[in-house]
Amino acid sequence: MPVEALLARRLELLGLPPLTGVRVTDNRSVMVSLSPRGVLSIHRGYGWASDRVLKAVVRFVAPHVPRARRRAAEREILAFHPEEHAPPLSPGQARRPRAPDRPRAGDAEKIRRLEALFAAFNRDHFDGRLPVLPIRLSGRMRTRLGQLCLRHGSGAPYEITLNRRHVDGHGWAEAADTLLHEMVHLWQHASGHAVDHGRAFRRKAAEIGIAAAARRAVRPGQARRAARLD
Numbered sequence: 001m002p003v004e005a006l007l008a009r010r011l012e013l014l015g016l017p018p019l020t021g022v023r024v025t026d027n028r029s030v031m032v033s034l035s036p037r038g039v040l041s042i043h044r045g046y047g048w049a050s051d052r053v054l055k056a057v058v059r060f061v062a063p064h065v066p067r068a069r070r071r072a073a074e075r076e077i078l079a080f081h082p083e084e085h086a087p088p089l090s091p092g093q094a095r096r097p098r099a100p101d102r103p104r105a106g107d108a109e110k111i112r113r114l115e116a117l118f119a120a121f122n123r124d125h126f127d128g129r130l131p132v133l134p135i136r137l138s139g140r141m142r143t144r145l146g147q148l149c150l151r152h153g154s155g156a157p158y159e160i161t162l163n164r165r166h167v168d169g170h171g172w173a174e175a176a177d178t179l180l181h182e183m184v185h186l187w188q189h190a191s192g193h194a195v196d197h198g199r200a201f202r203r204k205a206a207e208i209g210i211a212a213a214a215r216r217a218v219r220p221g222q223a224r225r226a227a228r229l230d
Ligand SMILES: [Zn+2]
Pocket: 181, 185, 196, 197, 213, 229, 230
C-alpha cells in the first residue's frame, strides 16, 4: 500500500473523521496543516510515526479541542522528525548537491529591518546585553523558520539565520516573533544556560510575552498548522 493510503487509513482508524481528505507532502517547514475545507496535509514521513504520534495529529486537527490539549498534541507532532524517517522520493528525485545559499535582491533591506528589530528587542527585553550578531536570510532552510547558529566545537553563537520564505511569506509580525525566539536562545547562551527549549527558555519566553516553541500552530479562523520553529 502506498504511504499516503496507509497513512490515511491509519489516521482514520485512530479517529480522524473519514470525510477529511489526506494529502501527503514533502513540505519540511509545515508538518501538519488542515485546510479550511478539511483537507489534512501531512509530511509523508509521518507514515513512519507511531500510533501515539498519529493520535496527536488526530487531536491536533479535531474541532473544539481545548487549547492546552491542542498545544500538547502539537508538541508531540513536532517531536517526531519525519524527514529522518522518509526515504528519498525516488532515485531520480534523490537530493542533488545543493546550490550555494546566495543572498537575493531585497535581502539587504529586510536585514536592515531585522537588525533594527534586534536592537529594539535587545533594549526592551534583554537590557541591551545580548551580543549583536549578523543576521542572514537563507533560501535553503526547510525544517526551520529560524536558527541561532553555533560554532562546532566551541558552541559560540555566530549568526542568526531566518528562513527567507518565512520572512517573505508569513509577514513581519511572525518574522519578528521568530527573531525574538532566536534571541531567547542567544540570551540562554549569554547567561550560561543550555541552548534548548527547556525550562529556562520557557520562563524567559513567557516573561517577554512570546509563547515557547510551538505557538504559531493555532490561529483563530485559519488553518491549523504545526510548523517547526528551532
Ligand atoms: Zn528554538
